[in-house]
Amino acid sequence: MIRLKNVAKIYPPNIVGLEGVSLHIQPGEFVSVVGQSGTGKSTLAKLLFAEERPSRGCIEIGGWDISRIKEKDIPILRRQIGVVFQDFKLLPKKTVYENVAFALQVAGERPRRIRDVVPRVLKIVNLDQKAGRYPTQLSGGEQQRVAIARSLVHQPKVLVADEPTGNLDAINARDIIDLLQRINEFGTTVLLVTHNREVVNRVKKRVITIDDGVIVSDIEQGRYKI
């Protein structure tokens, strides 16, 4: 599903974000990428949804080489990869329903399909009863669930979650990880970027550890070891 070959990301003047990263993630896998702050975890996530371009190496998603992806193809890629962030990135003046529908609207989906898809994804994240609320009327955990619902509307094959529990308390964090695992069970490949030890240990799936831009361990059923 995801294949990186000797990927490097160097920021000017000569700051190493990632160096010599090679990995292969199978379809339907749940992979946690761990490491301390500033080690290159988020850079890896950004490379996957083309917010950053690699300085060297090759990145393939579903057989598509996105290392030198053209500007016009980025929206197509982003409709195939769901992305969730620590700060939720919700529009405060839109309701839960509108925030989720927004992802379909900007992609030019028909109103009928939007009316069909949005309630379904809101049900998956258990927010169908709060569709009319605004983000400020929701808890942090609920806001993150809205963001996850939004990332699911295009039925992505890959979901990249960059520190999704970073702003949440332990209970909400657990709920979010459970939700990501449930999504993974439906067949979506999940890449979870985190430095939360408890989260990683709870998942008990493949763990890739990055330190100073380099993969230092890749364990099939790992634990947080740094």
Add this chain to the structure above:
Amino acid sequence: MFVSSYRITKFALQNFWRNFWLSIITLSMLVLTLVTINILLVLNFVTNQAIQTVEERIEVSVYFDKEVEQSTVDSAVEYLRGISQVRDVVVVDPEKALENFSKNHKDDESIMASLEELDSNPFGPTLIVKSYTAEDFDIILDALENPEFSDFIREKDFSDYQAIVSRIKDTTDNIRFFGMVMSAVFLLIAVLIVFNTVRIGIFIHKEEIGIMKLVGATNWFVKAPFILEMIILSFVAVGIVVLVSYPVLAILESKFALFFGGVQVGLINYFEINGLNIFGTQLMVLIAITVISTLLAMRRYLKV
């Protein structure tokens, strides 16, 4: 396609309402620029009409001696009609010349008394020569120096219309230059305001644009509302100018009629005939300018 167009329009209108006062300022500048350009157009039209009116009145009266033979007068008429700068030559016989003179000076007792003292008609044949423009005046006067009949000409009478025409032209040229400078200044201000409106719009919508990109909006979908907003503003600006124009032109028409001694200058008629071209061209140019400003602002501030 239809759905996307609808959403782009919706986002464009949202931009307008969310930055209402900024949109109003932009709109005002666009209207002001168009008003200045249209004032220039009206000025140009009225100037041309004024010059035409003056030039239509340009004529040289050529008074022949009383004893001149009719054949000399006829050959002078023929010669003058052969000159391309001559619009018309009217021959006034001595009796008619006397009648006209008496009519023109009926209130001048001394002239009328002098006339009565004369035994016979003092007037010979008279030619009234009309030209096309004031510049043709000199050529006609030169032509009248032809020795074939110049010796029989007692007097040539003309008013200095060329001076009047050149005064009108000088004054309107100055006004026109000032108007063009003002138009250019307003246009520049309009371009800067459009640029700034888009820039502020981009900053206000920064978060929304970021999320749009994140969830897979195309570059065109992100940019189109800004472009469309400026196209809508251009339409509204031209619409306002068209609506305001008619009553203003009607008022100006009556004022000009007073100025031109009751003669209608045909300002409304001119705009009725050419309105589509005038306002259509203004709309196209305005859209081109606002869209270019928008594209420049987006290129500078919107990284999609």
